[in-house]
Amino acid sequence: MYPAAAPQQVNLVPIVRDDDVVRVRQAVRTAALAAKLSLVDQTKLVTAASELARNTLIYGGGGRAEIEQADNGRKRGVRVVFADEGPGIADLELAMTDGYTSGNGMGLGLSGARRLVDEFDIDTAAGRGTRITVTKWAR
Amino acid sequence: MDRVPVLKIGDILLVSIQVDMDDNTALALQDTLTERIVETSAHGVIIDITALDIVDSFIGRMLSTIASVSRVLDAETVVVGMRPAVAITLVELGLSLTGVRTALNVERAMELLELSRPARASSLSVVGDGLDVFDDDSPVA
Ligand SMILES: Nc1ncnc2c1ncn2[C@@H]1O[C@H](COP(=O)(O)OP(=O)(O)O)[C@@H](O)[C@H]1O
Numbered sequence A: 001m002y003p004a005a006a007p008q009q010v011n012l013v014p015i016v017r018d019d020d021v022v023r024v025r026q027a028v029r030t031a032a033l034a035a036k037l038s039l040v041d042q043t044k045l046v047t048a049a050s051e052l053a054r055n056t057l058i059y060g061g062g063g064r065a066e067i068e069q070a071d072n073g074r075k076r077g078v079r080v081v082f083a084d085e086g087p088g089i090a091d092l093e094l095a096m097t098d099g100y101t102s103g104n105g106m107g108l109g110l111s112g113a114r115r116l117v118d119e120f121d122i123d124t125a126a127g128r129g130t131r132i133t134v135t136k137w138a139r
Numbered sequence B: 001m002d003r004v005p006v007l008k009i010g011d012i013l014l015v016s017i018q019v020d021m022d023d024n025t026a027l028a029l030q031d032t033l034t035e036r037i038v039e040t041s042a043h044g045v046i047i048d049i050t051a052l053d054i055v056d057s058f059i060g061r062m063l064s065t066i067a068s069v070s071r072v073l074d075a076e077t078v079v080v081g082m083r084p085a086v087a088i089t090l091v092e093l094g095l096s097l098t099g100v101r102t103a104l105n106v107e108r109a110m111e112l113l114e115l116s117r118p119a120r121a122s123s124l125s126v127v128g129d130g131l132d133v134f135d136d137d138s139p140v141a
């Protein structure tokens, strides 16, 4: 057994400006440290969060990140939701393809973030905004 | 927006990224470095990323772009101080940092740049990917 995580509130970080992406990275790092993720897992989660927060800003027209401690009864981890009320993603399969960008990025944000986390869930449709939930568990 | 200072040591420019940069700061650094390479006729650029705890696709692209632009301007770029956790994450993200040379630390990067110097001074040619235009400005002692 591991010591039970203290009850945590959701840390809501608005994403409306460039430097908010930096704030999301820092808040996710803090949460990952608290959940005792290894250094490599912290780095993977923060990198995924950076990619997704930038997408929320650039493609979602702004939104928010919700960061919380996760606990499945066996393991601790960190869960982060990225939500916006932007245009949504019409062709999700295309958007998840390595190298695909509708802007001038490298097209690695969505596909790369999915590889870097343990759970990746995306809820989106044209005109309905985008909500992405990622979870990384401590090993 | 924070500015990233660029130091000049001989004909090498040294940049130590100290902050968690937002995207605009990264783009500004890219522009500043390009201007400084031209102004100073630098032959090498060393970018120290020891302080960076992540490199995402935006920073990765910045590093690749600086490397290709500097090459066109006859300067070689070496990135130093990448943390092991960052390197592991980059691979999984799918980023290959095309054209970016890396070294363990600033001293090694200096040696690397020193080694590549005779070759560049003696050739007047378009080589490899067709982007490397070497001029034969001053003979090196
Ligand atoms: N929050 C979002 N809202 C709308 N479209 C998005 C969102 N996130 C990603 N996309 C779409 O998915 C594509 C791929 O995203 P990504 O893999 O991060 O690559 P890049 O950011 O380099 O374009 C984007 O170009 C964009 O068309």
Ligand SMILES: [Mg+2]
Residues within 6 Å of the ligand: A051, A054, A055, A105, A107, A108, A109, A110
């Ligand atoms: Mg992206």
